Amino acid sequence: MADTISKTGLNEVGSALRGLEKFGQSPWLDFIQRSFTENGSLKKLVEEDGLRGVTSNPAIFEKAIGHGTEYDPAIRTLLDREPLSAGALYEQLAIDDIRAACGVLRPVFDETKGLDGYVSLEVSPYLAFDAKGTIAEARRLWKAVERQNLMIKIPGTPEGTGAVREAIADGISVNVTLLFSLDAYKGVLEAYISGLEDRASKGEDISRISSVASFFVSRIDGKIDGEIDRRLSENHADSAALKALRGKVAIANAKVAYQHYLEVKKSARWQALAAKGANPQRLLWASTGTKDKAYSDVLYVEELIGPETVNTIPPATFDAFRDHGKLRASLEENVEDAVHVMAEAKRLGLDLDGVTAKLVKDGCEAFSESFDTLLGAVEAKREAVLGKRLLSVSADLPSDLKDAVAGATKEWSRSGKVRRIWARDASVWTNGPEADWLAWxxxxxxxxxxxxxxxxxxxxxxxxxxxxxxxxxxxxxxxxxxxxxxxxxxxxxxxxxxxxxxxxxxxxxxxxxxxxxxxxxxxxxxxxxxxxxxxxxxxxxxxxxxxxxxxxxxxxxxxxxxxxxxxxxxxxxxxxxxxxxxxxxxxxxxxxxxxxxxxxxxxxxxxxxxxxQSTLLMVESCDGGAPAAVNPGTQLGLILGVAGKTFGRDKVTIVASKGIASLGAWLEQLIAESTGKIGKGLIPIDEETLGAPEVYGKDRVFVDLRLGSDAADSRLAALRAAGAPVVTVTLPEAIQIGQAFFLFEFATAVVGSVLEIDPFDQPDVEFSKVETRKLTDAYAESGTLPPEAPFATDGALSFYADAKNTAALGKGDAVSILKAHFDRVGPGDYVGLLAYIERDPQTREWAQSVRLALRDALHVATAAQFGPRFLHSTGQAYKGGPDSGVFLQVTAQDAADVPVPGAAYSFGVVKAAQARGDFEVLAARGRRALRVHITGSLQDGLKTLSDAILAALKGE
Known part of the structure; x- marks a missing residue:
């Protein structure tokens, strides 16, 4: 935009633009950019063209900051100073630009005694329908910029109008934007007057407050003319009358609004405020660039010239009016014709009220989208500056999942869910107690x-x-x-x-x-x-x-x-x-x-x-100021949530570099305990050595956790080629493990929203604790755990199950029982191997060999867990999540026990109680579960058990 101005006559004396002053109108420029201020171009417009103000909006800042490299040095300097989020980074850049422009316009402000010389900064468009949020932000920005000739831009929504009154009462100068209808303008003018009265009633000065009401013009013709053209194409009976209105409604609407301004100005109520030094709230004509090429490119400037008004002109129109604009007192011409046009529009059912209401909604959405684009561009620059100080997230997704995630991203942007999470809004989830658990x-x-x-x-x-x-x-x-x-x-x-x-x-x-x-x-x-x-x-x-x-x-x-x-x-x-x-x-x-x-x-x-400090970089990346499309925590959460909910890919398979392999166990708890409840959830699968694509079903998402320059597991390429979704999280340095913690915490909260659950409770963990406590209390009273009998015994292996599972498994030898058990595994299921034994290198190796044999034979996900450790982790999902688990619990006779000082029970008794309590809850949840108990040597028993499992899988 700056190039447009500079190449089309910046050095010419703008007689037409300067001439507006004689008609009582102030030309403002709808444009801001750092270089334009720094190179003296803005000052030239003030001195040579009589420019009297500047407005900005998200779309303008997006073009200024998001394109090119002009702002890169400032971004680097700011990030070297502190780890700002995209939103905070943008705000710092914008404030610097606004302050600089305020400096250029300050002489105009002083010369006009505070009537002109303003620069406008908009509150976040995300707050357009949030009255409390709008006034809070208006106050914060007013204080942050700290310039007398600043105007805070507030949208003219019903909520924004209420904030306008409060802002004026606070002594904040306001530019009310997105006004399209006469009724909306009346409400805004009333809010301005009421705000002044509120302030005056407290004995405070009202002479140094200024306001404009930004009445949008060309967008109305765009909508109305479109409807007229549609009817004309159908040879409408009122074609002549419709044709006569084309290109007339927007200007007529503005003239009628101006007449209301003049009437109010004559009122005793306004005169009382004027006597105390109040400035009028001038009408500002906005959106005055011509969209229809059939009209003059200066139509909405030439036809709206009148006293005590402002025209905020886009750069191209600014140049055009300088070049060939004609001056006349047009605003008060043919007012009767304007009233007639409005009456005709109503008679012909052009629904101006509906059009203007939609324009407000569309305008708010457009500014929000522009703000998303702006913050996305800032975030991209932020990430480029931070480089390897920040972990990276990338995804290879099949096209259907990719499209679904894109759709979910748009919905999250539209509904502002990222910002709502940071605002502790429990309606993001179930509208339950979630807000009480967000201090993380x-x-x-x-x-x-x-x-x-x-x-x-x-x-x-x-x-x-x-x-x-x-x-x-x-x-x-x-x-x-x-x-x-x-x-x-x-x-x-x-x-x-x-x-x-x-x-x-x-x-x-x-x-x-x-x-x-x-x-x-x-x-x-x-x-x-x-x-x-x-x-x-x-x-x-x-x-x-x-x-x-x-x-x-x-x-x-x-x-x-x-x-x-x-x-x-x-x-x-x-x-x-x-x-x-x-x-x-x-x-x-x-x-x-x-x-x-x-x-x-x-x-x-x-x-x-x-x-x-390293972790804070990721916190800021996931901040409410980072739009859903570029917010790594949100994107990761949407991928996992949508994959599980919509595509049945609910087995999150974790593959990790050796140096950060332990992160998988932490992720297991976070994902399983947060999402596995009320029959829903994701099942994390950790430490399952990758296999060929043919051993997997269509229920997987692979998460590749990579440290530094560690090469990816070569088998991931084949899985990608086979259409499996793979998300890669790369940590350049080990210290970024903290970033990974926060990334997955935020992503898991997002998954909870997608699944419509509370991700912060764990009801089935508590249920297991209750069952364990019953058993330990029973032991304390009687000196023994309640008796139990196996339904089958084969050598050192004894088998236990509830009545339902016993009936399904029969009473044969170990191989036949295990075969019957694993025959119940179907597509989309998973097998949970739950071993209540010491977790050491030997037992972990045993568990891995068994789980891989199960996976390769059954083509399902397998989890190898050690109890009671997993009870506070994946145990929640196994009991409360989807009924897709087939469980084999392994217990054993302890080689030696350890007493608990001051208690009647020992560690071995507690472990046994935990295993039995765990199994009872699995049974109560109707899970397919079998318990095998090893008597004698653990090593020998595990070998016997694995041999039996392999034989069962072979159908022997």
């Missing part, structure tokens, strides 16, 4: 604001000379720290971080042997302090540490818990060294970026400040 959205900023606390703790912990850190927790309290421990490894000069999240007695003893309890910092992580597993782990290791130290070991213990929890009371009573608090409004699986993840990270030598 801003936890990174919160922790950065308190980073000194973590850094001081880290230094003090290091100075104590600990050799080890042992974190005791379950689910969200343990899986995140485990990712950090395995991703970053041991830092030189810092203790080694271990994580225990099992009640298996062998695993408890393995961890006990791995540490020096006298030189270990124990971190007990429990949000409520009422969860069984961390409580008995704490009891055991408190006793271990007390024995090693020869005294109460409180100084070696740290608690992470929610304020007021039972764990806080225990920690205070036991004299723990430190207590760190979680946020009660963050669920466990969303807590890794809170103290639950950061405290063990800091104690083990991870630079938590750098970690959070």
């Amino acid at each position: 959205l801003t936890i990174v900023q919160d922790r950065l604001a308190h980073i000194d606390e973590l850094e001081v703790f880290a230094r003090e912990a290091r100075s104590r000379g600990y050799s080890d850190i042992l974190l005791l927790g379950m689910g969200g309290s343990s899986l995140g720290p485990e990712v950090l421990a395995e991703t970053f490894g041991k830092a030189a000069g810092w203790p080694t971080l271990h994580v225990l999240d099992s009640t298996d007695p062998q695993q408890v003893k393995t961890l006990e042997k791995a540490i020096d309890p006298a030189k270990t910092l124990f971190i007990v992580a429990s949000k409520s302090g009422g969860t069984l597993e961390p409580n008995i782990m704490f009891a055991h290791f408190w006793a271990v540490a007390e024995k090693a130290l020869g005294k109460a070991p409180g100084e070696n213990f740290v608690a992470i818990t929610d304020p007021g929890s039972n764990m806080q009371k225990v920690a205070e009573g036991k004299g723990f060294w430190r207590i760190f608090y979680g946020n009660p409004k963050i669920g466990g699986r969303y807590s890794v970026l809170s103290n639950f993840g950061l405290v063990p990270a800091a104690a083990s030598g991870i630079d938590v400040r750098a970690f959070l």
Whole structure:
């Protein structure tokens, strides 16, 4: 646009434009751009053409910022200073441009005593139908720009009109935009007058407030003429009358509005305000570029010249009027004809009211779309500047899924769901309690604001000379720290971080042997302090540490818990060294970026400040200011959600580079526990070694997590070629694991919206806890778990099931029972191998070999899980998600047990109770489930079981 002006007579003396002043009209320019201000072009228009103001809108800024490289240096400078979101970045750029233009126009402002010399900045078009949001933004922008000759642009919707009154009462100058009808203009003028009266009633000055009412012109003719042409093509009976109205309605509409302005100005009410120094709210003619080439290119300037008005002129029309515009007092000419035109339009049923209402709606949508495009362009530049400081997300999708995701993206943009998530709007999901669980959205900023606390703790912990850190927790309290421990490894000069999240007695003893309890910092992580597993782990290791130290070991213990929890009371009573608090409004699986993840990270030598600063880049990328189309969290969530809901691709298969492989287990909990409920959900599949395309059904989405320059798994190419959707998340550096945490948290919240569920509750996890507690209470009373009998036994293998499953499986040998069980697996199902045994390299290898044999034989997804760890993770989806799981639970006789200090039961009893409680809930949910118990040697029993499974799959 700047080029248009400069190439068509910028240096000529604009006599026609200057002549408007003699008729009481002020020419404003509908254009802004940084270079246009900086190179003196704007100043020349002021000096030579009598330019008296500038307006802007999202479409103008999109063209200015989104195209070319002019703004790139400023973007780089701003991002080097702080990690801004696309919305914040745009706002900084826009404010700088507005301030600069205000500086150029300030002499006009002073010369006209505040009547002219204004530059307009629009509130977010997303707020067009949000009165509270509009006035809040108007106040914020007014304060941020801090220029007297600023006008805040507010849309003339009913909601915007209410905000206009408040803004004027606050002393904010306002440009009311998107006015098309006389009724809407009357409402806006009333709001202006009422706002002045409100301000005057408080004894405040009203002489330094100015306002314009932007009445749109050419768009009305565009709509009306289109309807006229349609009727003329049908040889309408009123063809002559219709023809006479072509190109006349918009100008007539504007003239009638101006007559209303003149009438109001004569009123006693206005005269009372004028006596106090009030400025009139001038009509501003907007959209004055000619769209129909059959009309003069200066039609909407020449025909609307009159006193106390403004014409905001687009650049091309500005040049044209300078070149050949004719001056006359046209606005008050032929007013009777204008009234006649309006009457004729009504008689002929041209529905001006309907047209203007649609134009307001279309205008708001168009500005929102422009704003989306603008912010998308800013985000693209932001990502280019950040480069490898930001992880990247890309997707290879089959065409049908790609089109469906594009459609969902448009719907999310239209309904503003990304912004609504950040506004804590529970209607994005089920309109239930979701808003109470969204503190994870801003936890990174919160922790950065308190980073000194973590850094001081880290230094003090290091100075104590600990050799080890042992974190005791379950689910969200343990899986995140485990990712950090395995991703970053041991830092030189810092203790080694271990994580225990099992009640298996062998695993408890393995961890006990791995540490020096006298030189270990124990971190007990429990949000409520009422969860069984961390409580008995704490009891055991408190006793271990007390024995090693020869005294109460409180100084070696740290608690992470929610304020007021039972764990806080225990920690205070036991004299723990430190207590760190979680946020009660963050669920466990969303807590890794809170103290639950950061405290063990800091104690083990991870630079938590750098970690959070890196993570903040992704938070800003997923911000409400990043449109759905370029918002990585939204896009990932829509891909996963739409794939699962619409295409039945509900098995999210995670493939990861070795350096970040542990992220898969954390993702399992996040996805399964968040989405698997009320018969819906996504089933995460972790650590399933890729196979050839023919072993897969049509129910998969593959998520490739890649670290640095690690090559992709070569088998992904074949899967892509076969039409499987593959999403690739690339982390240039390990520190960006925090970005991955937030990316998937946000994406999972989006999936919840797509599936129309609450992604922040976990009802079936709680049900399993209740069943376990019943069994441990029974043991405490009687010294034994309630009796149970297998329905079949084959050597070291005993089989258990509820009545329904027993009837389906028969009572043969192990092979026949297993064959009957796996014969129930159908297309789209998955097999869950749930092993309540120690999770070590040998058992993990066993589980992998069995799951792959099942997958290759049955062509279904397979999950290999260890209990009770998975109960706080995928267990929710297995019970509450879709009924597509076929489960084989594996329990075993413990080689040795570990007592729980102060309790009647042992770790082995708790594990057994958890397994039985888990199975009872699976049965209660009607799941296809079978339990096999191994007596004697675990190693031998696992071999026997795997042999039987292989034989069953072969049909032997």
